[in-house]
Amino acid sequence: MTATKTAPRWSRLEHDERREQILATARALFTQRPYGAVSTIEIAEAAGVTRGLLHHYFGTKRSLYLEVVKDLVDSPVLSVLNALTAAASEEGAPTWEAGVALWLDVVEANEDAWLAAISAGETGSDRAMHDILDEARERTATQVIAVLGLDEKRVPEARALVRGFGGFAEEITREWLQRRRLTKEQVRLLLVGALPGMVAGLLPEVVSARGL
């Protein structure tokens, strides 16, 4: 026997499976260190494959990175969306309080992913990156507008206000998870109270100032 049945040097996975595996590895590394400090060879080795395969699946390092960010941003957003629609079908339209509570739970559960996602952004002035984040935020704003029952057509300023509130929410959540200056309950109170307060107290004024 010349053929001593050699063990396979590498295993052949299904396309999607390998893709997911590489993506997960890349995500782990990119959330730890900035883009430039992670090399493709490092990702490849961590995933147990060669560099060439990364390019086979994702084309370029940058597009792999974009894929990771997209993943990071989408997962929390989608979780909330799913949870909200589930809640809606169970007990009618979800209230604002319920939506905020849900949001906090999801963020708490995906703490690392969420922090990475909101501070992933905008390498200098990268258009593609900017678009991914902006679109996710815009989607969230749409959801919020729906839950609050705002009439976006008559009051386009509502979306701007909600986007502003989004910035507020991100920063407040950082105060909670990163800088530990607030508790979850305090964050809840702030988020629950801030937006309705502004909608009631400021939005009419802002609307009547149109064109100035």
Added chain:
Amino acid sequence: MTATKTAPRWSRLEHDERREQILATARALFTQRPYGAVSTIEIAEAAGVTRGLLHHYFGTKRSLYLEVVKDLVDSPVLSVLNALTAAASEEGAPTWEAGVALWLDVVEANEDAWLAAISAGETGSDRAMHDILDEARERTATQVIAVLGLDEKRVPEARALVRGFGGFAEEITREWLQRRRLTKEQVRLLLVGALPGMVAGLLPEVVSARGL
């Protein structure tokens, strides 16, 4: 005469002068394209020097970039700080309304720099970058706390709230300058109203929820 007085191939500038020149060139490029898409040779050529000189002055490409961002972030912040102290010495303590108005004027005047600064941020998870932006925001928060006359010692939650408001303000300003969904006057109304409203309406509630 063998020596036909050859014109100097390059001119020798003073240390600080050359440094400023390179920095300005780098800023122009980095505000247009992301970090990775700008090469040192490009910066060098645009500045009319060689690549080696960049490293002579700034050591590494990354530290040149950090210098640019620091510059970008500091200039608007410092402008407002200066203007505020000037206003204060003229007519006593500045009011919140006056502070907001000032802020808007400064931002409007430095529109490009400001937009670049707030979206320059956080290359992936770059500590140094993060620190620069965070420190600038923290400084702004301090200023706001002072203008509003909040007692930070007794109410540490005030700073968290103000930071949250900072996120709101950044996003709202984007709505004005970038997405053009709000006018300057609308932004003014929102900024003037939002924070005092939250301080009066939410802060007490948040404080009494300490430890939860």
Added chain:
DNA sequence: GTCCCTATTGGCAGCCTGCCAGTAAGCCGA
């Protein structure tokens, strides 16, 4: 057991950064 598809490898070419030894601009004292 054989064939074939394609997932996977391995190495080459080009670019870019960091570095350093050498060169020359231009001020300064004689």
Added chain:
DNA sequence: TCGGCTTACTGGCAGGCTGCCAATAGGGAC
């Protein structure tokens, strides 16, 4: 006015990293 000296500035080399592609070999189909 002229030589000397400081140091701003240049030019090219070395290492590393990305993008690419032809060759190889799992492993399922038949």
